[in-house]
Amino acid sequence: MSGSLTVLAVDDEAPALDEVAFLLSRHPDIGEVIRAADATSALRELNRRRIDAVFLDINMPGLSGIELAGVLAHYARPPAIVFVTAHEDKAVTAFDLGAIDYLLKPIRDDRLDEAVRRVVSSRPADAPTERDDTDSDVIPAEVAGVTHLIPRDSISWVEAEGDYARLHSASGSHLVRIPLGTLENRWREHGFQRVHRSYLVALPFVTGLRSTDGAVLVRLRDNGASPAVELPVSRRQARELRDRVVRTPMRSLRPGGADE
Structure with a gap:
């Protein structure tokens, strides 16, 4: 020891x-x-x-x-x-x-x-050797020297900005120094899905999918701070997104859930 x-x-x-x-x-x-x-x-x-x-x-x-x-x-x-x-x-x-x-x-x-x-x-006997900083239910984000505490379940989607990620939550958008790939890996079990190289979405906020001119878009409801949005879905991610949306409990979706 x-x-x-x-x-x-x-x-x-x-x-x-x-x-x-x-x-x-x-x-x-x-x-x-x-x-x-x-x-x-x-x-x-x-x-x-x-x-x-x-x-x-x-x-x-x-x-x-x-x-x-x-x-x-x-x-x-x-x-x-x-x-x-x-x-x-x-x-x-x-x-x-x-x-x-x-x-x-x-x-x-x-x-x-x-x-x-x-x-x-x-210390638990099987204490991990690495800190999983994003396993918390609350994510700290610093804005102008003030630390804001962002509940993960208030985040509807995340946007990649280089080595940073912008969290779109009920309290607004917040930039954190965490790569989108890291959030994808660690938040998947918490109901998040990568839909595009630039976007990660929270399945409980998904209201539907639609196809237009060969492209697939995912619709997300209003999260309290920003209006409903539509984000592009890559072909590689479209099938898995559909499957996961269907499996998401309907109580977490607004009427008009996943569609084509």
């Missing part, structure tokens, strides 16, 4: 971040310590790699530590959360959010050892 953990230290105060990162780096069970100065940067790191535990300050500008922990609770395989703070008054809230420990500053070596021991004990 020596040196097997990858942990993320999050604190908006540089001296405090340096201290917790240094203490963590000395622990024999920790192999890598990643730093983040705010919750948005922390989410970015969590979306890049598998992280076993987050040592998290509570009081931060923007998205607080408590709010970040709430986001991580929606991940399919959330990292262990250890709050690190100078204040005791948030302890009950922290444990309500599933934190496995709560360290007070300045951090004592024996308490840090106990927190790391709890992290190790909390």
Whole structure:
């Protein structure tokens, strides 16, 4: 187990971040310590790699530590959360959010050892080696320095923009740095279907298919933020899309479901 953990230290105060990162780096069970100065940067790191535990300050500008922990609770395989703070008054809230420990500053070596021991004990025996960042039911998207939390089931379609993807959801469109191919692979089991090299659609939003001049178009209903749209379907994807639309429970479709 020596040196097997990858942990993320999050604190908006540089001296405090340096201290917790240094203490963590000395622990024999920790192999890598990643730093983040705010919750948005922390989410970015969590979306890049598998992280076993987050040592998290509570009081931060923007998205607080408590709010970040709430986001991580929606991940399919959330990292262990250890709050690190100078204040005791948030302890009950922290444990309500599933934190496995709560360290007070300045951090004592024996308490840090106990927190790391709890992290190790909390890991499943078959813990995966890679972080599947898009397995969460909520997708973080940053706009002008503000992190928006986008429920996956509010997304009706996704558009490729190079190495990015634009999510069209009930709250508007949001650009995230995730390739469309990655979303295709990870969201298929959640009711999404690749219909074109540039488009991924959510089957519950499909209201029908139609052919015109040899081309196939898929119709998607209004998602609350944008009007109904029609997107092109490649010949290679048309048959599978039809089959999956037919298998989608009718309660999730508006009247006038899949047609030719």
